[in-house]
Amino acid sequence: MYISITPHKLSESYGQSVSDFVDYLEKENEGLPLKEQEHFFDQYNDHVSPKSVIDHIDANTTKLKKVEPKFYAITVSPSTYELKHLQDHGQDLKRYTREFMKDYAASFNREISGNQVMVNDIVYYAKIEHQRTYKGADVQVRENAPFRKEIVKLQNDLLKINRGELSGIISQIEARIGKLMEQVPHKINGKLIDQGMKKEGLQTHIHIIVSRKDASNSVSLSPGSKYKASEVELHGKMVKRGFDRDQFFDKAEKTFDRTFNYQRNFVEQYASRKDFIKNPKDYFRALLQLPVNEKTIALKMLRETGLKIPSIPISQVQLAFKALQKIRKGLEMAVRSSSIGI
Numbered sequence: 001m002y003i004s005i006t007p008h009k010l011s012e013s014y015g016q017s018v019s020d021f022v023d024y025l026e027k028e029n030e031g032l033p034l035k036e037q038e039h040f041f042d043q044y045n046d047h048v049s050p051k052s053v054i055d056h057i058d059a060n061t062t063k064l065k066k067v068e069p070k071f072y073a074i075t076v077s078p079s080t081y082e083l084k085h086l087q088d089h090g091q092d093l094k095r096y097t098r099e100f101m102k103d104y105a106a107s108f109n110r111e112i113s114g115n116q117v118m119v120n121d122i123v124y125y126a127k128i129e130h131q132r133t134y135k136g137a138d139v140q141v142r143e144n145a146p147f148r149k150e151i152v153k154l155q156n157d158l159l160k161i162n163r164g165e166l167s168g169i170i171s172q173i174e175a176r177i178g179k180l181m182e183q184v185p186h187k188i189n190g191k192l193i194d195q196g197m198k199k200e201g202l203q204t205h206i207h208i209i210v211s212r213k214d215a216s217n218s219v220s221l222s223p224g225s226k227y228k229a230s231e232v233e234l235h236g237k238m239v240k241r242g243f244d245r246d247q248f249f250d251k252a253e254k255t256f257d258r259t260f261n262y263q264r265n266f267v268e269q270y271a272s273r274k275d276f277i278k279n280p281k282d283y284f285r286a287l288l289q290l291p292v293n294e295k296t297i298a299l300k301m302l303r304e305t306g307l308k309i310p311s312i313p314i315s316q317v318q319l320a321f322k323a324l325q326k327i328r329k330g331l332e333m334a335v336r337s338s339s340i341g342i
Contacts, residue, residue: 002077005223007069018057022050040125053125060211074208083202097126103251109242123211132203140186140193147184267298
């Protein structure tokens with residue numbers, strides 16, 4: 001599962017309205033019959049209109065400055081394994097979102113009217129999406145870019161030759177294009193993967209819009225706080241502040257497992273991924289000491305990220321240093337792209 005929390009920005013400034021983001025999230029509904037469309041929802045309502053989302057989030061910004069984020073965008077992307085475990089992606093993830101937001105509220109080191117922050121203090125709207133498209137930053141698009149550039153150039157040359165603007169042998173250029181298409185590292189159904197192309201497989205995920213201010217529009221709740229837990233003097237009295245991301249990510253994972261009775265493999269666990277980043281040798285030692293069945297699944301999961309793992313004897317407890325260094329870079333990328341962000 002991958003979870004990201006970001007303040008919504010427009011270039012160098014924070015968006016003053018949530019309208020553009022809401023419009024973006026509505027695009028997947030275009031052309032779909034009403035019964036197949038996904039709607040915005042909150043903790044208690046299954047169908048909230050886009051206008052209501054915009055009006056509520058935009059109005060809930062008292063005393064926030066232009067240089068401060070008005071709302072945060074949370075994206076929750078379950079893995080293929082997690083999605084395959086669910087019975088109904090839309091309904092199951094809607095149920096999970098409501099439990100997930102309880103974990104979000106509980107991760108604030110804040111009090112509102114003397115009470116710990118609860119989910120009813122959070123102003124949020126969520127939406128389930130079932131498709132994803134490749135973006136410019138995706139490794140597939142970046143690695144395809146040099147091939148695409150050369151292919152486009154050759155295709156433009158063909159057009160110029162046909163218009164008499166350039167001399168050349170068409171068959172040779174077409175053969176060169178064909179050769180480049182064979183060499184392209186990432187394709188779907190024979191087509192070069194490019195920005196904007198839909199991704200294959202299960203892609204259902206959750207978008208959550210969370211107001212910076214609480215439901216009373218008086219308390220600022222920032223998940224971007226650099227503090228896990230601290231106190232500061234404000235207007236003559238001590239006020240708690242902070243957001244514990246580590247606790248939040250851990251709870252979000254455990255809530256998924258508890259809600260759906262999901263048996264999480266070692267490589268999927270938030271705690272083990274932290275171990276990898278802090279001490280990869282211990283991570284691999286623990287991985288190789290797993291029971292055979294669980295270890296087989298773990299290595300399969302790692303290979304499915306595109307990582308090339310050297311052949312490792314089942315009985316081996318430690319990886320050779322060179323083997324560890326060889327795969328560490330690739331696994332680090334896999335961890336960051338397919339797991340909860342740290």
